[in-house]
Amino acid sequence: MARPAAARVSSRSPAIDQREKLIGATERLLCSQGLGCVTTRDIARAAKVAEGALYHHFQDKAELMLSVVLHQLGDFPEVLQSLPMQIGQNTVQKNLERVLESAFAFHFRIVPLVCSLFADQELLARVRKMMNERSMGPARSTSVISAYLRAEQQLGRVAPAAVPETVANLMLAASFNTALGDHFFHGGSGGEAKAHRRLREAVRALVIGLSPKNETKRSREKR
Amino acid sequence: MARPAAARVSSRSPAIDQREKLIGATERLLCSQGLGCVTTRDIARAAKVAEGALYHHFQDKAELMLSVVLHQLGDFPEVLQSLPMQIGQNTVQKNLERVLESAFAFHFRIVPLVCSLFADQELLARVRKMMNERSMGPARSTSVISAYLRAEQQLGRVAPAAVPETVANLMLAASFNTALGDHFFHGGSGGEAKAHRRLREAVRALVIGLSPKNETKRSREKR
Amino acid sequence: MARPAAARVSSRSPAIDQREKLIGATERLLCSQGLGCVTTRDIARAAKVAEGALYHHFQDKAELMLSVVLHQLGDFPEVLQSLPMQIGQNTVQKNLERVLESAFAFHFRIVPLVCSLFADQELLARVRKMMNERSMGPARSTSVISAYLRAEQQLGRVAPAAVPETVANLMLAASFNTALGDHFFHGGSGGEAKAHRRLREAVRALVIGLSPKNETKRSREKR
Amino acid sequence: MARPAAARVSSRSPAIDQREKLIGATERLLCSQGLGCVTTRDIARAAKVAEGALYHHFQDKAELMLSVVLHQLGDFPEVLQSLPMQIGQNTVQKNLERVLESAFAFHFRIVPLVCSLFADQELLARVRKMMNERSMGPARSTSVISAYLRAEQQLGRVAPAAVPETVANLMLAASFNTALGDHFFHGGSGGEAKAHRRLREAVRALVIGLSPKNETKRSREKR
DNA sequence: AATGAATGAGCTTTCATTCAT
DNA sequence: GATGAATGAAAGCTCATTCAT
Numbered sequence: 034m035a036r037p038a039a040a041r042v043s044s045r046s047p048a049i050d051q052r053e054k055l056i057g058a059t060e061r062l063l064c065s066q067g068l069g070c071v072t073t074r075d076i077a078r079a080a081k082v083a084e085g086a087l088y089h090h091f092q093d094k095a096e097l098m099l100s101v102v103l104h105q106l107g108d109f110p111e112v113l114q115s116l117p118m119q120i121g122q123n124t125v126q127k128n129l130e131r132v133l134e135s136a137f138a139f140h141f142r143i144v145p146l147v148c149s150l151f152a153d154q155e156l157l158a159r160v161r162k163m164m165n166e167r168s169m170g171p172a173r174s175t176s177v178i179s180a181y182l183r184a185e186q187q188l189g190r191v192a193p194a195a196v197p198e199t200v201a202n203l204m205l206a207a208s209f210n211t212a213l214g215d216h217f218f219h220g221g222s223g224g225e226a227k228a229h230r231r232l233r234e235a236v237r238a239l240v241i242g243l244s245p246k247n248e249t250k251r252s253r254e255k256r
Numbered sequence: 257m258a259r260p261a262a263a264r265v266s267s268r269s270p271a272i273d274q275r276e277k278l279i280g281a282t283e284r285l286l287c288s289q290g291l292g293c294v295t296t297r298d299i300a301r302a303a304k305v306a307e308g309a310l311y312h313h314f315q316d317k318a319e320l321m322l323s324v325v326l327h328q329l330g331d332f333p334e335v336l337q338s339l340p341m342q343i344g345q346n347t348v349q350k351n352l353e354r355v356l357e358s359a360f361a362f363h364f365r366i367v368p369l370v371c372s373l374f375a376d377q378e379l380l381a382r383v384r385k386m387m388n389e390r391s392m393g394p395a396r397s398t399s400v401i402s403a404y405l406r407a408e409q410q411l412g413r414v415a416p417a418a419v420p421e422t423v424a425n426l427m428l429a430a431s432f433n434t435a436l437g438d439h440f441f442h443g444g445s446g447g448e449a450k451a452h453r454r455l456r457e458a459v460r461a462l463v464i465g466l467s468p469k470n471e472t473k474r475s476r477e478k479r
Numbered sequence: 480m481a482r483p484a485a486a487r488v489s490s491r492s493p494a495i496d497q498r499e500k501l502i503g504a505t506e507r508l509l510c511s512q513g514l515g516c517v518t519t520r521d522i523a524r525a526a527k528v529a530e531g532a533l534y535h536h537f538q539d540k541a542e543l544m545l546s547v548v549l550h551q552l553g554d555f556p557e558v559l560q561s562l563p564m565q566i567g568q569n570t571v572q573k574n575l576e577r578v579l580e581s582a583f584a585f586h587f588r589i590v591p592l593v594c595s596l597f598a599d600q601e602l603l604a605r606v607r608k609m610m611n612e613r614s615m616g617p618a619r620s621t622s623v624i625s626a627y628l629r630a631e632q633q634l635g636r637v638a639p640a641a642v643p644e645t646v647a648n649l650m651l652a653a654s655f656n657t658a659l660g661d662h663f664f665h666g667g668s669g670g671e672a673k674a675h676r677r678l679r680e681a682v683r684a685l686v687i688g689l690s691p692k693n694e695t696k697r698s699r700e701k702r
Numbered sequence: 703m704a705r706p707a708a709a710r711v712s713s714r715s716p717a718i719d720q721r722e723k724l725i726g727a728t729e730r731l732l733c734s735q736g737l738g739c740v741t742t743r744d745i746a747r748a749a750k751v752a753e754g755a756l757y758h759h760f761q762d763k764a765e766l767m768l769s770v771v772l773h774q775l776g777d778f779p780e781v782l783q784s785l786p787m788q789i790g791q792n793t794v795q796k797n798l799e800r801v802l803e804s805a806f807a808f809h810f811r812i813v814p815l816v817c818s819l820f821a822d823q824e825l826l827a828r829v830r831k832m833m834n835e836r837s838m839g840p841a842r843s844t845s846v847i848s849a850y851l852r853a854e855q856q857l858g859r860v861a862p863a864a865v866p867e868t869v870a871n872l873m874l875a876a877s878f879n880t881a882l883g884d885h886f887f888h889g890g891s892g893g894e895a896k897a898h899r900r901l902r903e904a905v906r907a908l909v910i911g912l913s914p915k916n917e918t919k920r921s922r923e924k925r
Numbered sequence: 926a927a928t929g930a931a932t933g934a935g936c937t938t939t940c941a942t943t944c945a946t
Numbered sequence: 947g948a949t950g951a952a953t954g955a956a957a958g959c960t961c962a963t964t965c966a967t
Binding site: 514593596607611616638640641642645652657660680683684689691 | 820851865914
């Protein structure tokens with residue numbers, strides 16, 4: 034017997050469908066209202082799912098929140114996948130700019146989520162624990178970027194005195210902070226173009242440094 | 257019936273006294289528990305004040321929170337004020353390191369507050385509005401630092417190609433992110449020594465830059 | 480300014496008033512609906528009190544239940560107060576009959592409460608613990624009755640071979656079981672007269688015993 | 703497709719099998735957790751049956767409970783049946799002791815069930831009704847015991863003045879109350895040995911009576 | 926018949942806020 | 947003003963019951 038087309042909205046099994054609908058709805062609500070103001074009822078309504086269904090897929094509200102955070106973090110490795118292939122290509126500055134652009138998109142998405150956690154220290158502690166267990170967090174992106182920088186150091190395209198880890202951290206800090214600032218001061222509508230310009234400037238500042246004798250031919254040409 | 261002298265511990269009028277006790281207690285609770293877990297009962301108990309008294313001094317709980325947050329955010333580190341006096345003194349790196357150390361102390365305190373706000377977008381919007389009206393925010397620290405850098409540029413101690421605002425932003429981003437990381441990954445007990453080392457490294461990275469020809473005599477000596 | 484008379488329904492302080500209203504309402508509901516079917520909403524409504532008020536007076540629902548049980552048990556010692564004064568008076572049988580009558584009234588009240596506890600082993604365990612700590616329970620009534628019997632033994636009005644504790648237990652068992660039976664088989668409306676007749680018969684059976692040579696002059700006269 | 707033989711563990715039809723598994727699982731859960739804390743999910747899991755299957759065999763949860771309770775209450779100890787054969791054998795006291803021992807085993811099992819019912823007066827009313835219709839209850843054991851006592855009266859081994867029904871009731875009350883006390887005060891682990899000693903003492907108290915002239919040769923010898 | 930995911934009413938409990946004192 | 951008992955709306959969560967498969 035053919036099911037009516039209207040019931041076949043999703044091609045997935047309904048169980049997975051519900052789980053994802055819940056995560057999706059929670060993501061949306063978390064950004065627009067903040068963790069402290071999102072109720073299980075809100076989530077269920079937004080996901081068009083019964084309130085009790087939430088507890089079929091997640092042990093409790095905190096676990097749903099956790100899943101949302103981890104769901105976002107899940108994209109992390111892919112962002113940087115292409116970086117090792119750029120070693121020796123283009124200019125170092127251009128390569129770093131491209132990385133920071135993707136990092137920013139990711140950071141922009143997770144800022145409201147990650148920051149919201151500070152409102153509930155218990156939940157924060159749980160997320161912390163899970164992230165430690167799975168060794169997630171910014172450590173991975175830092176290591177990918179610093180590996181790239183080390184490779185460029187061996188090619189002579191990065192100063193031997195530079196400390197790759199420190200530079201990688203500075204870059205990610207710039208990205209995360211720009212995202213946080215956009216959310217905090219402009220409600221998340223800070224203009225992507227403006228953010229990207231600031232990130233490019235940050236990369237350039239990292240490249241040329243403050244020392245007065247840094248003026249090399251190449252950096253002069255690029256200006 | 258005359259009140260016993262012992263009850264008049266404070267020299268202020270009791271009304272103002274209560275208001276400050278409430279703000280003080282809330283400050284303490286906000287940092288240790290997160291905005292979402294602090295109840296009016298907690299606050300009243302911590303302030304040793306009746307629950308109802310809160311509503312004599314503040315329209316509602318949100319207004320109290322607002323007062324506290326704005327008070328903390330406005331509590332700017334005075335160490336920055338001594339920066340203009342360092343122009344031309346010591347090394348640029350040392351001066352920036354000292355600035356960053358005090359910025360970090362400030363950032364470390366406000367991270368839980370600032371982040372907590374994301375849990376309540378409505379409150380965040382109110383804070384945003386009031387900060388805009390009073391032109392608060394990181395703009396002031398940025399401008400102090402970049403003014404310093406510009407002065408050093410004129411003294412030839414900073415490369416003319418460097419963009420002071422961008423460098424200032426990077427520095428503050430490094431500080432804020434280190435603080436946030438300490439709270440997020442280590443529950444706010446990340447070891448100050450470690451944080452300071454990372455900040456010194458960040459300044460050094462900003463000073464020497466990534467360009468391979470940056471190796472100057474001075475940066476070689478410092479290594 | 481005189482308060483309107485209608486507001487002064489109770490002569491007690493409102494706080495104690497509320498507490499007792501809650502306990503009273505719970506008692507009534509527990510008997511008519513059973514512990515498993517009584518909700519905090521029901522209780523609050525029956526006590527004409529806000530739902531939240533329950534949590535001002537009791538830590539949680541279980542503690543309210545506990546209070547109700549203990550409240551009933553609180554009458555226990557008084558029931559037996561007059562027994563020691565009957566030593567050597569009337570006949571032993573009459574004295575025991577009178578005790579059993581009061582015991583029955585008490586047992587009849589607590590049967591629905593005490594039995595209800597079996598539906599929630601956790602609550603039962605808590606009540607058990609509190610009763611042990613306060614050394615409540617049937618031990619006290621048993622000891623009062625057996626002290627009486629011992630005294631009568633010394634007066635020669637009770638056979639030296641009788642074991643006072645055992646007889647006291649049997650009496651209380653008869654009373655409690657009659658009460659339980661009335662509730663179980665007749666919904667608590669088993670007719671008091673009938674119950675009292677059965678208890679008198681029980682006492683008589685205990686007095687005369689089963690041994691064929693027990694037929695004394697006195698027991699023959701009483702028949 | 704033929705079902706694998708391994709799935710046909712039971713020789714009964716699967717439908718009846720399921721029904722019995724449900725009743726068995728519920729019996730076990732009711733005794734260990736109390737009627738109020740047993741969920742349909744618990745039952746289904748314990749019976750290794752789907753949750754929905756419960757509703758193929760019983761109209762609702764209450765009907766399942768009813769089946770279990772009636773089943774247990776009807777599960778009458780067969781030891782009583784041998785009582786008529788003891789008429790004139792051994793001593794009356796020994797015979798009654800043996801009866802009470804088996805009654806106790808039965809009472810010990812049903813106490814949690816019977817008492818639990820008080821938590822749901824509606825269910826209790828249903829049980830009451832069905833027991834009345836099938837004339838279940840303690841009436842049967844009472845009549846077996848009192849028939850025995852009457853027979854012993856005719857043999858002169860029991861005092862003519864004793865009222866068999868009353869004595870039978872007292873005995874069953876002693877047994878039930880001992881069981882109830884064990885559950886209530888010791889969580890059902892009160893030590894069987896202790897319970898049996900108390901029951902023997904109860905029988906002895908019933909045999910010798912309280913009257914001072916009861917001291918017969920036999921009871922003196924037994925002491 | 927059997928399943929178990931889905932439902933949603935209803936539970937206990939919390940907490941910002943009010944108001945009689 | 948100051949108090950804190952009282953309020954009651956609303957939260958997170960459970961669980962008997964249904965129903966598409």
